[in-house]
Amino acid sequence: MILHRRKLLTAGAGLMGTALLSGCDKFAGTETGQRTLKVGEDANQYVQRLLMSPTTLAREFPASMISPWFKPNGTIDPPDRGYRALAAQKFSDFKLTVDGLVQTPLALSLADLRALPSRTQITRHDCVEGWSCIGQWSGVPLAEILKKAGLKPQARYAVFHCADTLEFEAGPKGGGKGRGQGASLVRPTHPGAVREAYVQLAAADDWGGPSTATEAPKDDWGQGSPAPEPEPTGIPIRYYESIGLYDVFNPQTILAYDLNGKPLPVSNGAPLRLRVERQLGYKQAKYVMRVEMVESLAGIGQGSGGYWEDRGYEWYAGI
Numbered sequence: 040m041i042l043h044r045r046k047l048l049t050a051g052a053g054l055m056g057t058a059l060l061s062g063c064d065k066f067a068g069t070e071t072g073q074r075t076l077k078v079g080e081d082a083n084q085y086v087q088r089l090l091m092s093p094t095t096l097a098r099e100f101p102a103s104m105i106s107p108w109f110k111p112n113g114t115i116d117p118p119d120r121g122y123r124a125l126a127a128q129k130f131s132d133f134k135l136t137v138d139g140l141v142q143t144p145l146a147l148s149l150a151d152l153r154a155l156p157s158r159t160q161i162t163r164h165d166c167v168e169g170w171s172c173i174g175q176w177s178g179v180p181l182a183e184i185l186k187k188a189g190l191k192p193q194a195r196y197a198v199f200h201c202a203d204t205l206e207f208e209a210g211p212k213g214g215g216k217g218r219g220q221g222a223s224l225v226r227p228t229h230p231g232a233v234r235e236a237y238v239q240l241a242a243a244d245d246w247g248g249p250s251t252a253t254e255a256p257k258d259d260w261g262q263g264s265p266a267p268e269p270e271p272t273g274i275p276i277r278y279y280e281s282i283g284l285y286d287v288f289n290p291q292t293i294l295a296y297d298l299n300g301k302p303l304p305v306s307n308g309a310p311l312r313l314r315v316e317r318q319l320g321y322k323q324a325k326y327v328m329r330v331e332m333v334e335s336l337a338g339i340g341q342g343s344g345g346y347w348e349d350r351g352y353e354w355y356a357g358i
């Protein structure tokens with residue numbers, strides 16, 4: 040196991056060395072690019088911890104190496120009504136919820152977040168599907184937000200609840216018709232298939248509702264929505280991710296609001312997305328609405344710590 044991981048690290052180092060990566064480059068064919076399932080997870084995490092201290096940073100790049108275009112992947116335009124209403128107002132009503140095992144739950148506007156200490160970093164994003172992009176991210180270190188909220192001693196993980204629904208689970212009344220059932224036909228099988236699933240859903244009916252919506256329906260982003268939307272007969276399954284305290288306190292772990300010096304585009308996760316730079320692309324949760332501190336991941340989603348983790352991907356996606 041450890042030898043296997045060492046090979047991976049060597050492959051990764053070689054990749055870094057060769058690369059004057061000017062655009063979004065393929066790294067499919069490397070073992071890192073193809074690693075998807077839980078194989079070797081323990082060894083992976085073990086070696087990471089052994090070789091690197093908690094504050095070891097991912098490589099940062101000069102501005103000259105920023106990719107001209109940062110390829111968006113997965114959800115690129117959340118159809119959820121609540122999100123569209125926020126986007127229509129340029130996120131002026133957006134509030135990041137910080138709750139769970141904290142002393143003081145918070146609701147932070149973008150202005151609040153921008154007033155906190157910030158960090159800017161130029162890093163390489165590696166998607167598990169075999170492409171990389173270099174981008175400059177600015178945002179607030181997660182540690183700063185949690186300093187403000189105060190952790191309770193039992194807190195072990197940060198869970199990031201996102202705005203975008205990827206599929207519907209049939210609800211209690213989901214036996215006959217409705218999108219709850221149809222959605223299972225277009226359930227994405229891998230991150231890049233999310234867009235395709237949306238196109239099929241959009242063709243099927245008015246999923247997401249009119250984009251002209253001006254009023255956000257009440258939505259607590261994961262605390263047990265009383266009125267699931269946009270699907271009335273199915274339970275929306277939204278993207279989520281999680282990291283351990285080890286990564287929570289890494290200085291490069293930020294909630295980013297700017298990409299390449301400009302407010303994050305919707306396609307890259309506006310208004311706020313996670314950057315946890317020593318892990319693969321799917322950990323970089325976009326459209327983050329809520330950070331929940333928990334003691335265990337057992338009660339969240341299907342219990343593996345993320346939407347793709349619940350479908351077989353590694354929780355610790357170290358690169």
Ligand SMILES: Nc1nc2c(c(=O)[nH]1)N[C@H]1C(S)=C(S)[C@@H](COP(=O)(O)O)O[C@H]1N2
Nearest residue numbers: 110111112113114166201230278307320325
């Ligand atoms: N909310 C949300 N976050 C997400 C995804 C998604 O579909 N929804 N896709 C993930 C994947 S697989 C990747 S590679 C990156 C893509 O980020 P980008 O669109 O800025 O390139 O976002 C990750 N975070």
Ligand SMILES: [Mo]
Nearest residue numbers: 166167320321
């Ligand atoms: Mo990805």
